[in-house]
Amino acid sequence: MHIQDTTTVKPPTLDQHDIKLDPTARTTITITTNSPSGTEVAAPQQTKPRPLYFAYGSNLSFTQMRLRCTHNPDLSSKPVAIARLDHWRWLICQAGYANVVPPAELRVGLEVDEGEDVPVSGDEDTVYGILYEMDIEDERLLDGYEGIDRSAPPSRATHKVPAHIRPTEQGHGDYNRWLVPARVTVWLDEEQRQRREGRVVETLVYVDEERVRVGPPRDEYIPRMNRAIREAESLGFPRKWADEVMRVSIPIN
Secondary structure (H helix, E strand, O other), X not given: OOOOOOOOOOOOOOOOOOOOOOOOOOEEOOEEEXXXXXEEEOOOEEOOOOOEEEEOOHHHOXXXXXXXXXXXXXXXXXXXXXXXXXXXEEEEEOOOOEEEEOOHHHOOOHHHHHHHHOOOOOOOOEEEEEXXXXXXXXXXXXXXXXXXXXXXXXXXXXXXXXXXXXXXXXOOOOEEEEEEEEEEEEEOOHHHHHHOOOOEEEEEEEEOOOOOOEOOOOOXXXXXXXXXXXXHHHOOOOHXXXXXXXXXXXXXX
16 A cells, blocks of 8 residues: 655645635534524634644655545645644654654553653654645545554543544554644745644644554665655755654665
């Protein structure tokens, strides 16, 4: 399920003629009746935007995202921001792919015993990523690539991690879906900046809670990560952090 194509494309751009209604948001209309003779219709109000996807591994590559997000690639593969998860830790886990470990107070399962063995992620003690606005159908496709168990039971660790952050157990999946606030360091899309309030935004983060030991990357993953780092840096992704954290595990090829 891991695409090995090495073609590079430029990040998609939208001008005013390309702008479409947001397919991932709902619109609410409120009707207020003042008298039998007529009604007053309030202006349409958009509900809270859906979480942005926080990519930290090979999906830092907008090329790979375009290959994977086949339902609405112009939307789902367009980077909208660079963001960070403070006090999280980045690693290549024993499965050979990128993973992140949450701060100590949010760790569950094997993260509790093994998470502290993962080195702190650079001088800034943070994990950087690229944010994408996902079409809901493309998000389902991404769940498939990340091996999400859709039959996993509700979280049994709500005493440790609130259910709104970790709604379910990982189950038999390769990763679990977490909904985590991330701090935007650079907006790449002005429309998104205006839609979101402030620099702290809710993000979807895929977390493998079961494989949290540092390991070597798979051979096929190295060129994909090199493309991901190269494309992310072309957007302004911090090269110093990538060198300190990612390059420890991902050699240049």
